[in-house]
Amino acid sequence: MNKISNPVPHVPLSPSPAVSVGEGVLIMDASPVTALGIKRVLTESCGIVEPIGAVQNLASIPSAIASTLPALLIMDICGENELMLDGLRLLAHLHESHPSMKVIICTDFSDHRILELLVSSHANGILLKHEPVLALTQCVSAVMSGERQWVSPKAKRLLSKSAPSSTPLTARELDVLAYLFSGLSVSGIAKTLYRNVRTVSTHKRNAMIKLGYHNDSELYAQCTWMAKTGPAARL
Template sequence: MTTAHTYQRVSAHSPHLYGQKGKGVIVMESCPITAIGMRNILARHCGFAAGVELVSNLSEIPLLMRHNPAKLIIMELCGEDESVLDGLRLIALCLENWPAASIIVCTALDNPRVLQLLTASGIKGLVLKQEPTAALAQCVQQVISGHRNYSLKVRQLLANQSTGGKALTARELDVLAYLFSGKSVTTAALMMHRDIRTISTHKRNAMHKLGFHNDGELYLQGKWMAKTGPVFTH
């Protein structure tokens, strides 16, 4: 849970910076080649010739936002040794503490359940890495113009999904992170300094939002939440 602890330390030490309007762009992508390609797209098609910060891990984003808030964050859901749950928790953190920043998720994950959860989370844009370069450029252009934008492929994948999904809360995400790391509800309650009934309620609410009816479904169909980012050899 190192990433989550980093987020908590940052949020506790810099409340006076929250809500500041940023200027630049943060791109979080663990593959250096992909990251450079995204920066080139921003320069050629979106007017960001400068002020683009490339980072390879989610944990770097709160540190940058603390010292120099960005107006736009473009991120994959996980970096090296980070899980999809870490990405979802970071989104919740940024939306709470830096609401002026717009978030675009550019991900390789195309599970409709993941995409539906993301559209409910409050992000401004969503595009898949499998799509043409123009999809990301269009998404960024629309978002910086003040609009919400989901790419064509994302809309197609969501076409048969039920509407009106609810976002997971920060507490629910924390509980899921503990559960997927192998902790029990009792252990999670002890580590979070909460009553076991409270943790059980968070778990039940999270499962309901995700459409899971029992623990078997949660751990089998929800295993994408514990998926960690690829490891690249530098």
């Protein structure tokens, strides 16, 4: 299998109290044109007039949030040449550090296995790009009204024959998977994350159980879909 190279480093995020309330919206999309389109929907169809910022990659999200915590983050699961797995890792870490912030995933990835992980994650909204504008409007309205999770009709159709796990992968489990796929051994991961080998082994085993893999051979033979990267930005 192709190994994942240069995973996004594990950077602890400063925790925010659960009562913290952000303001405005942050959009993350590799394409400035797509980000502009989302902003137009927010202002013209959703009535959002608060500050709306935009970044083009996952790596820019933590610093943008540290500067001004948004009430809503609308993000693709990864940017140009970034790993889908790193988007899942960031999503899990953001839920831990900023639980009051709402997160909507708007992505081109239609692989049902990726959608299953998103549904079992703490994402508040999930929809696919190129769906009608009404889908984004409905998603934003539902999420900001307090709905725990809104999934678009198209995403639901893709998931109709699958059974998403009710137990999401944790941030630590996703960290371990990313480093495993990059070629590190369990002991190497333990040194990188400053954890003991037993802890890393436990995270690895728990992640495999949740993904339905029974041994290392299955994990490495079938995990290539987790190494998908974002497409080149369309300017």
